[in-house]
Amino acid sequence: MSEYDAIIVGSGAGGGTAARVLTKRGMRVLVFEKGPLRHADDFLPYDELHFSEHAALIPSKTNDPMIYVDPTGKRKAVERWWVGNMVGGATMLWEANLPRYTAEDFSLLDVMKEPPAGTSQVNWPWTYDEFQPWFEMAEWEWGISGQAPLPGSDHMQEPLRPGYQFPMPPLRPHASTPFLQWAFGRAGMKPFPSPRGINTRTYNGRPACPYCGYCQGYGCAVNDRASSTNTVLALALQSGLCTLKTGHCVTRLLHSKGRVEGVAYKADPAAPEQTIKAPHVFVSIQAIESARMFLISGIPDPNKLIGRYFTYHTKGTAELTFKSQPVWDDGPQRLFQPRTSLGSLQMRDLYVIRDKKRPELSKGGKFSIYDPFTISPLIKGVSRSGGAQKQKDLWGKHLVDRLVELRNQGGVMFSFTGETMSSYDNRVELDDQVKDPWGLPVARVHYKHHQYDIDISQYCLTRVCEIMADSGGEVRKFEPQGVANEGYGHNHGSLRAGADPGASVLDANCQSHTVKGLYVLDSAFMPTAGASNPTLTQIANAYRVCHSIGMDRR
């Protein structure tokens, strides 16, 4: 008899949620986390150079990189800014932008009647309605602030159950919000406050956000931003049924005759490998890493699907400045407006494209709308900005001109998260040259964006820039998706879930088709990329799966 009912690999969004649900159901769980436990005060003093520019909280490119193979076949070691090796994983460093995927993401083919040739676009084996209760559970246990659309509104927002409300009101709006809602309103569009895993009032014993501006890429020193550590994992540990081993790296998944047996692990990179058994193993270490773990562990793969149909989101960035708008201010008395971009808007009005001039475009994507001046501390904003006469890498007079604009004029920045074509050739493999500090081969990702991705990014960015230009905006940066992608925070699809074992790695309950008892709870299960920030949907899926263990749901 094993001491544990389940082993959970990874303590982030999926792993923490699994620990919470399984302990609530009375199971004894062991959570492996290869990183350390970090406390809020480990993230002080706030410092952009140390935490962001010097990448202090993510794996080093020098000894723990990922290999990217670009469309020309060239290899490159890249830094994985989307990985947080610590208790809570990347939820310790995220911006906690947590919209739900919508019906258009779950049932893509209803929107995209004729997917482009050479792609593998599919409907998910679940509907939005089936996920609805799990979304609500995720939003209340993780603590989401947001604003449900008014009843009867045609808002392109997540369709919430009538009468439903988020546990907290939305973040205070950024000072640009009234202008942007007016400008987009003239074009029939309705940006809305983003659902965020950031407290706007005291909730579950954690304080409200003070709008410090050190958010994405930084640890939250106030503990107002939700993470696995301060929400679900804390509840699991309080149950007394959860053991957390930090600094322990799972090196292999153990299985025999189509049944999971446990894991092999090391307590230190130099320590000998040990094993521990359990009847259930849940892997949630982000899509690239879970595919890598499946490959390292020799999970039977009769149809050569492990690591395939991997997706990064299609992205794109545009920045504009407004001569007619003074720099977004804190209000006449500097009393009430957040100084940071956190109180930002989302826009889903280009989620579905119906344009007679562009019949080949159907599924679009979501915009996150920021202030280019206050999206982060200054180094990032200034160094990435573009100018009136020079598009990027500003210096000299161009840089001075842009600094004057940033100081004097209101601006806006759009970050696009778009539908992405799934392709068999976009894949995660084991590298045959580079090993990580634990002696395991690192992941090698081959990735090339489809022309559709490039076109949809260009199209949607152009639309918002035109709308902004109608209200006096001048473009300062315009960077649609290109063909190459050397790494991005949203990664999914490498272990697709589906009903057909011939076309998927996981079943509809995210259990391996070939190794029973082995589950994957990160975004690797997603059959297609969807077009919003993925983690809330990933968390909802973890609630769904972990409540269903032992039941034959489908």
Add this chain to the structure above:
Amino acid sequence: MTPLSTDVHAADWLKRPAKGFLTETELRQLDAVFGRILPPDHARQIPGAVEAGAANFVSELLARDAAVYWEIPNWRKLYRDALAALDSYAGTTFQKPLADLNDQQVEQVIAGLEAATLAGFNPAIDQKLLFATLRRHCIQGCFADPRWGGNKQKIMWRAIGYLQPPEDLYHE
């Protein structure tokens, strides 16, 4: 329950080095370059990189060890070699040391690095990478927290209005 392990860093990155890495000559050379990457425009209330002490930021950064950031040892070599190469290029092209070039001449050198078109420049140095590194460090030296040795008296934050309203630094 298993005790939680922690790795409490002794915040080594917060300790400022007693002495910078660059020589007085190198600091003057770097001032010449940084002075044109972010030139002052007092009429529009923008301080320059020289006023902000961006070269001193680099000097202090290079005096820290690889535990603070892995690229620091590479940068030590890059700056030593690159400033010598730029000085030598200035001598050959303008018959003057780098630190004595006029504004237009320095801008010509920076534009040449950006386009990787400086003829006769030390072939061991990637000109585009050098441009990107100089530009990045110049902006960091201007806008990073003053604890890193640049952004003297928060001059850039005060000018641009970060954490506080913009100040009138150069009123007539």
